Amino acid sequence: MTAMLYTPEENHRRQLISGLRRLAYFLEVHRDIPAPRSVDVIAFLDAQPGAPAFAQLEQVAALLESAVEHGCVAKDFGAVTYRAIAPKEELRNEPC
Structure with a gap:
């Protein structure tokens, strides 16, 4: 298996998208937490x-x-x- 190398911009983009998905999942699972x-x-x-x-x-x-x-x-x-x-x-x- 080959390792994927990302530029700092690509890495930042991946981290941002991952964070948005985690936030969406968190809000979906924790219905008692107010959502914006x-x-x-x-x-x-x-x-x-x-x-x-x-x-x-x-x-x-x-x-x-x-x-x-x-x-x-x-x-x-x-x-x-x-x-x-x-x-x-x-x-x-x-x-x-």
């Missing part, structure tokens, strides 16, 4: 060399099948909202 009415998951995009964050935001918008509005794109998954935000310097004077 809603959850916002926010990804702050970083500009990469040769790839401005606003371009990344447009790519995310296409994957989410949502429109970019004021430097943000969002998609609701029931009571959970995923939101990606471009850095302020790239917002083209549009507050999020």
Whole structure:
């Protein structure tokens, strides 16, 4: 069996997804613990060399099948909202 090697970004992503699943399971099993009415998951995009964050935001918008509005794109998954935000310097004077 070969070991899988992950970059720090991939490892962080896997840990985040695992944590979300564990939280969902925990809330499902422990019905006596109050659950939030809603959850916002926010990804702050970083500009990469040769790839401005606003371009990344447009790519995310296409994957989410949502429109970019004021430097943000969002998609609701029931009571959970995923939101990606471009850095302020790239917002083209549009507050999020």
